[in-house]
Amino acid sequence: MKAIILAAGEGARMGPFTVSEPKVMIPVGNRPILEYVVEALVENGIHDLVFVTGYRRERIQSHFEDGRKFHANIEYAVQEKQLGTMHAVWEARGHLQGAFLVVNGSNYVDAQAIADLLNVGTGPALLITESEAQEKYGVVSLSGHYVDKIVEKPRHPEGNLINTGVYAFDASALSLMESLLNEGQYDLPSLVQALAAKNRVRAVRTKGTWLDALYPWDLLKLNSHVLGGIADVQSGTIEKDVTLRGKVAIGEGSRIRSGTYILGPAVIGRGCEIGPNIVIYPSTSIGDNVKVQAFTAIENSILMNDVLVGPHSTIAHSVVGSGVRVASNLMASADRANAHVEGEWHVVDPIGGLVGEDTEIRDGVVIEPGSLVGARCRIGALSRVRGNVPNGTTVM
């Protein structure tokens, strides 16, 4: 059986974290979200994968290549315009024979969830889960074990079962898809509705894990989840008087300098220089080629690749994009705060700073909790950043 993985979207709600890469490539636990999805499928014996790519597709191709490194056989289809999920599957139709799965590449899903879907046998099926944020998803009502209807983003949701975007279809779905596309319907829920009207679509409640990341702070939740599963493996050079507690993974060629204290779970990538005298608290991911200088404390945060953090900085519950450079004394501490994304306010507790890729932060900057700093900004010394700063802004 083949699986189609939807990976074409930009992920606008992820703000400055998708300037260089599509949402599926955002790292949590130092691996792109999409890698966990591939792993869940491969563990279930599904090795033939079709990635539907679009926005910044080269990033996906460079990472996954032909899939051999991931024990998969990956083919690529392109969705030039991101019209909808069914349209995406349609763009991959040339790669399909027989029954197939459809999985969203930007949602974390584990092998158990995929297994639950596979175990119900043949015929169309949909993976559902409970959620308290129903208004952001398609809410599924059931009749018995089968889908009755899906209501997209309802104001007054009936029940708390939502569509995870993980589907199983058989070959006959393709012809129905064609007629729906001709009617101007582009999303998979409309296909499920149409199938449910003709036949029956099994709704599968999973015991496994399915996690969505809609907003940048959701990445922290995902990050702490996946860090639960890391291996306690240390490469590189660990100088004396370094304390490691709990599960800590350290990549090849990294150097952890004296006096550094790391509380796992934490993962540090390849070619990093950490320390001396750094404290890293649990649920922190530090990417490749990152340098963190003396007397800095980092807690429950993601630092992506190529980040440089100067001395005496505090970074808590924060997401720091690739290539961010901090001179020294950055304060990004966490509190309950309002964050503003794509025209909506969200209360997040706790949250630190969200800093987009390649932004340069000079000495002594304070980023107030919940602030979203765009990509390629320049934040002058002693600035206090409150609220959102658009991409490319210079703050003096």
Add this chain to the structure above:
Amino acid sequence: MCGIVGYAGYREALPILIDSLKRLEYRGYDSAGVAVVEDSVKIVKDKGYIANLESQLPQLRGVVGLAHTRWATHGAPSKDNAHPFYDCREKIALAHNGIIENYAELRDELKAHGHTFRSQTDTEVLVHLVEQSYAGNLEDAIRKALARCTGTYAIAVVHADEPDKLVAARNFSPLIVGLGAEENYVASDVPALLKYTDKVLYVMDREIVVLRPKSVQILDFEGRPVAREPQRITWSLEDAERGGFDHFMLKEIFEQPQAIHNTLLGRMTEVDTNGFFQDVTSVKLVACGTSYHASLVGKYVLEEVAKVPTTVELASEYRYAPTPTEQPLVILLSQSGETADTLGAAREAKRRGCKTLGITNGVGSSLTRETERTMYTRAGLEIGVAATKTFTAQLVALYLVAIRMGLDRGALSPEDANRLRDELRALPRHVQTVLNQADPIADLARAYAGARDMFFIGRGINYPVAMEGALKMKEISYIHAEAYAGGELKHGPLALLTPDTPVVAVTVRDRNYEKMMGNVGEVNARGSPVIAVGTEGGRDLPRFVEHVVYVPKVRDLLYPVPVSVVFQLLAYYAARKRGCPIDKPRNLAKTVTVE
């Protein structure tokens, strides 16, 4: 999911089987095994990756055999449960992909007949069933055996008494036959065979296929022959390996952030040279082609960072030049490490009593044996003939060498070294920023792809970058391209400029910016369109030139990296517009092993 391959031909089967099997490793990887027919049937198998199996293979000369890579369904991953399996008398070997649903009852029945089982797999019942049914003809025995089984399978079987025959069968699990000249193959999937043949037969469900070196016969489960037309596979192994990119060159251009990461990896704190550079008083960089251009950039880097007088020579010239008395450190650069002229130059340098350092991407290549020390660029395999990621990785290696040499010679303070290293760390990001502009760069390249001639100009450290830009343009798009130092235009080349000759100018904000703008003015006066590469944030360029591509602001010394990525993209998209065979330009080979 498992993978099967089989071979019946005139060559030794073992290397072909192992090579094909590796192409199927994606289908399963917990154990692997191989069976080859000699006087008897020999089986070698173990748990783990195919590489593990490969490391313990004896010499087997047989020309018929089969191999299997497994993903455990019934029975744990172990040597005992690895395929292929013997029958009781070790005359038959069988490998299987799929599941035999009624294996438990068959197993009990076979045990009652006195068969001994050595594994926990469902597969083993098949081989004993075949043994039970065998009466001198393998395909008949298989047909009878399969009639007893329910489930899904693709199998491959050999028998010691019929040493020129390989029999395979299919029900639901994939199986294809590859047709060669006096040799034939079976495999679970096309990639396993692409290296050997593009002519295949698709085996359908409930069919048996009998392969001999000179014949292939398909039978149905009733033993009746089936006619099937061979088909030609139009995609190549390369299509699969390009992983979604249209050309290897484009794939490799986009791999550069990772290639730079890997080249920097673990060396930011130290290039392990143990004082190798301490007594160096002068350096000579020796290379060919693109590596020569990297060397020309290296001259500026070494002189500025390590404060060491540096000269650059083409390897083919150095070898035959007169021997001076001076003994510089000779640094030899070669992507492959197999370039004949560069190897010759390394031997010549040694003969002259010089210390030698090799910089290469070819792990274990000849250059590593011809030089005292080696520094690897870890760019990964480069397949496109036009060097891209190995060029930028060579530049990064040269920066690292210069820092180490500067420190060893006391010419660079530790603080300055740290600052430069922090800036090197940012290079992958700067390259990514250029890659993010691939679409507008492609538009520009397409607009000028019709040009007959093109000029590249730059000054200082960006002059060799212009030379590399011109080389890329020439070698893959076949546009005649020349590079000039900005100040040289007025000494001749201006005569060649017309409104139809685009000029690509490196006008980044470095110490030569004002001078370069003067040269751009000279070009403008001849009406030639200018494509300028400028520094992000600069506002005045669009007032003077038609087109600007911006690169991030870096220190003067580091501009060659992002600027050369712009040139790679320009050349690639121009060549594509012109319909050139980008990965294999005419008359060129990836590694030049002739002098």
